[in-house]
Amino acid sequence: MGAWQPFDCHAHTTFSDGDLVPAAVVDRVRSRGVRPSISDHASHAARTLDTPDLLRQYLTELSELDGVGRSAEFDWHDSLWRELPDDISRQFTHRIGSLHAITLDDGTFIHMWQRKLPAGLTPDAYMDQHLGVLERFAREMPVDILAHPTLLPLPYRGMPLEDLWTEPREIRATRALAKAGIAFEVSNRYRPHERFVRRAVTEGVRLSLGSDGHAPDQLGDVAFSLAMTRSIGVPDESLYDPSVHGRR
Ligand SMILES: [Zn+2]
Ligand SMILES: [Zn+2]
Numbered sequence: 001m002g003a004w005q006p007f008d009c010h011a012h013t014t015f016s017d018g019d020l021v022p023a024a025v026v027d028r029v030r031s032r033g034v035r036p037s038i039s040d041h042a043s044h045a046a047r048t049l050d051t052p053d054l055l056r057q058y059l060t061e062l063s064e065l066d067g068v069g070r071s072a073e074f075d076w077h078d079s080l081w082r083e084l085p086d087d088i089s090r091q092f093t094h095r096i097g098s099l100h101a102i103t104l105d106d107g108t109f110i111h112m113w114q115r116k117l118p119a120g121l122t123p124d125a126y127m128d129q130h131l132g133v134l135e136r137f138a139r140e141m142p143v144d145i146l147a148h149p150t151l152l153p154l155p156y157r158g159m160p161l162e163d164l165w166t167e168p169r170e171i172r173a174t175r176a177l178a179k180a181g182i183a184f185e186v187s188n189r190y191r192p193h194e195r196f197v198r199r200a201v202t203e204g205v206r207l208s209l210g211s212d213g214h215a216p217d218q219l220g221d222v223a224f225s226l227a228m229t230r231s232i233g234v235p236d237e238s239l240y241d242p243s244v245h246g247r248r
Contacts, residue, residue, distance in 0.1 A: 007035045007241050008220050009069065009145060010096060010185060010210030015058050016040035016048045016073075018214045025213075026065055029220030036220065037069020037242065038062055039096050043078035052085055059091045069093045069242045073147060076137050077101040077109075089142075093242035097143035097182070099151065102133040112153050123156055127164055131172050138176035144247055145183045145208050145240060148190035149173065161193040170196050174203040183208040183240040186225040189218070198232050208240030 012018030013025050015038075020028065022038050029036035041048035042055065049055045049072060062070040073096045074081040081097075101111040108118055110126075117126070130152070137146070150161055165173075177184055177200070184200040186192060189212035200207060207229050213219035229239060 004236050005033055005035050006209050006222050006226050006236070007037065007069065007239065008211045008213070008222050009037055009071065009094065009208045009240060009242070010039050010073070010147060010187070011037065011213045011219055012040055012073075013038055015054075015061075016042075018219075019216060020219070022061055022065060022068075025219055026068055028216055029211075029213075032220040034220040034222055035067070035069075037071050037093065038065075039069075039071035039073045041075075042072040043075045043080050045075075045078065050080070052088060055084075055088050059088065063091070071096055071242070073098055074141070074143065075100050076133070076141060077103065081141065081143075092247070094144040094240075094247060095142065096145045096147050096185075097137060097141045098147040099130070099133060099137060102130060104129045105132070110153060112151055115154055117153060117155055123159065123164060126153070126156070127166075127169060131169050134173050135176045138180040138182055143182060144242075144245075145185050145210075146177060147185050147210065148187040148192075148212065149177075149184055150187075150192045150196065151190045162195060165193070165196055167195075167199075170199045171203070174200045174205050178204045183245075185210045186228055187212055188221055188224050189213075191224060192228075194228060194232065197228055201232065201234060206238065206240050206245065207234055 013022045026036045070093045183206040209222040209225040
């Protein structure tokens, strides 16, 4: 057996908004000593895996690449994941779920990349709603990994994560993930604060590494993520590996 190598559970190709075709992504990731998997966006939106036929073509192409994880990044707010035929669903080695947008209790739709939020919505009020959605996501969505758990709306990105993710909120989030058996992604792209990652471990949540790479310089770059999991004492072998931990 060779030395342990990290698994990049989250990477994009030209099947959605990535720069490289799958075989080139695999070469790039392996050149860093990292094991590759592909996880393109799957939703009803443009430039994603938006039809069953396209998903089948994608999965067939990935299955021809030896030792490559077959995944997709599904949007909680989009209905595609609820409509997947079984023959498609069972071909994934792991499935990733993302909160790229949420709906507030009053019906307001908030996308994480919108520049303006409703007047009168405070960060605290938003975060309470975000936690409610995260708990519902964990109960309902059949995925193995929550991508970039600290991703928040654009107007909040400059604020300290520790202030938005208060300790009670971290506890709610990690308990919901633990109960559902969903892994917490330590994303290189949307980097979580260490206290939250420690909390995930304390609550019994498995961690996964994800470059969320789209461009060649990002693909397979899990150095930050791995440095963090190691610094808090998580054994490499316990990090999410689809070939070991399988699907929920
Ligand atoms: Zn994402
Ligand atoms: Zn992604």
